[in-house]
Amino acid sequence: MSSGNVIETKELKKTFTSKERGNKRIVEAVKGIDLAVRKGEIFGFLGPNGAGKSTTQKMLSTLMLPTGGAAKVLGFDLVKEQAEIRKHVGFVSQSGGADLAASGAENLVLQAQLFGIDAVSAKKSAEEFASRFQMTSFIDRVVNTYSGGQKRRLDIALGMIHNPQLLLLDEPTTGLDPQSRAYLWEEIKKLKSDGITIFLTTQYMDEADKLCDTIAIMDHGQIIITGTPEQLKDSVGGDTIILTFSSEEIAKKAEALLTEQVIFERIQTTDASVHLTIKNGERTMPDLLRLMDGCNFQVQGAMLSRPSLDDVFLKYTGRSLREEAKQ
């Protein structure tokens, strides 16, 4: 394995066999994926429901054995050196894993102790994590009285109380209010600055965009594309410039002029606005405005928008995440 990669998989595969009314049904949840996660980066996993994201993370956490392929996590073999991996990896599963009948504090102390931390230090870390995740007001209450977001914060704290080198987070911010989400982003960035590698899945494009150094999009058990958020957005095509005029008539004339004079990927006029898909929108914008001015077109509004990860997701999966969520 090349140095600097915290996760490396080769043809990693998971097939489930389930029985339905006596008939064997095979689900290829993960169809042989190659992943490389660099040390110290935040790696984001995007994909529609059922893509195989959780299954991949479960394998990497050693919760599930792969059906095929090979993987190294922190340099240890995923199948043969599970014990080593478990010591240094933190995993927060999609559904969490707190003991509902115990208090948050009891959960945290036990979790720390199970990683070999002595009772006194475990209690200290539990208190520290309780305040770090704003849980002090409810940490001594039994977990089955927590709100969804409160429990999610505890789940996340449980996954990292032993200071893991690699943190696997399966949809960590689902169910959190905007404020808690912002707090968690800050926490994740802090972890990154401490040199910890984070591999997270998310349903939120803005989260992936703001947080992740690398993003992989998964669908139907396969990785479709990997890259930095910028690379992925560039791969969708150019930026969109929208010029608005006082009437549709003028807009049409402007469109004719632009078609003659400018190199673009696509042009379209709706109502009084011309939509232009173009490379390097930021640099072209002033030229365009000068051109309009020079030809006596009164531009009433100008807007530049970069492609979003939503566009990326749409392009590579043929679906928007919002459509998915409705299903």
Add this chain to the structure above:
Amino acid sequence: MKLLRDIRLLYMDSMRHSFKNPMLIFLSLFQPLMFMLLYMPLLGGLGAVPGITGGGTLNLFIPGLLVMQAIFEGGFVGFSLIDDIRSGLINRLLVTPVSRSAILLGKILRDTTVVLMQCVLITLVALPFGLSLNPVGFLLSLVLYALMGIIMSSISYGFALIYKSDDSLAPTMNTLTLPISLLAGIFLPLALAPLWLQYLGKINPFSYGVDATRELFMGNFLNVNILVGFVVLGVMAVAVFYWTLYQLNKMAK
């Protein structure tokens, strides 16, 4: 060393759960007490019962009642494991460095502790009624009740891991506990039974436990049934534990 620490941590954690609601431990004493008050007097009317070396009805009845307590208390612990599987707690434990035997043993030893506490309490209640008890024999018989508790709670956890659903675990454990307790000669010695029933009893490990504890209560330490009881239940406890451990490992695949 690490295994012992893991077991201790998880055992203490389970015990804390149980003692958050200590009423539950006493609540399940209700059934054996009902048997003592409402059923035992019936046996008194039978007079001398063959198949037991001395001692009154109480000495026939109480050791069997304690076996029943171990069977039923241990047999239904699996439901709590199903809750823990559902909440994701078990999966969380499976990816910590904690040993998988410890995950099970922490729970099984807690269940066994509860069974032993109940056995002591029932015995204390029975003493004023005229139970004659050899103290050393009683302490040794507690080891046998512990083994029976280990066997039953292991079985219960094993099926919980297989089914992961209350709907399947309940009928399974009902189906198991009834014949196990009937074929152990809990209330009346199997010596009274027709031959075919006695043979069926012979394949039930708990019947050896009942025989052994009856002798222990009387202090008949040289009786061979005692040794047989320890060996049969000891081997069974180890075998069933490994079966349950296998089910736990299988779940994480």
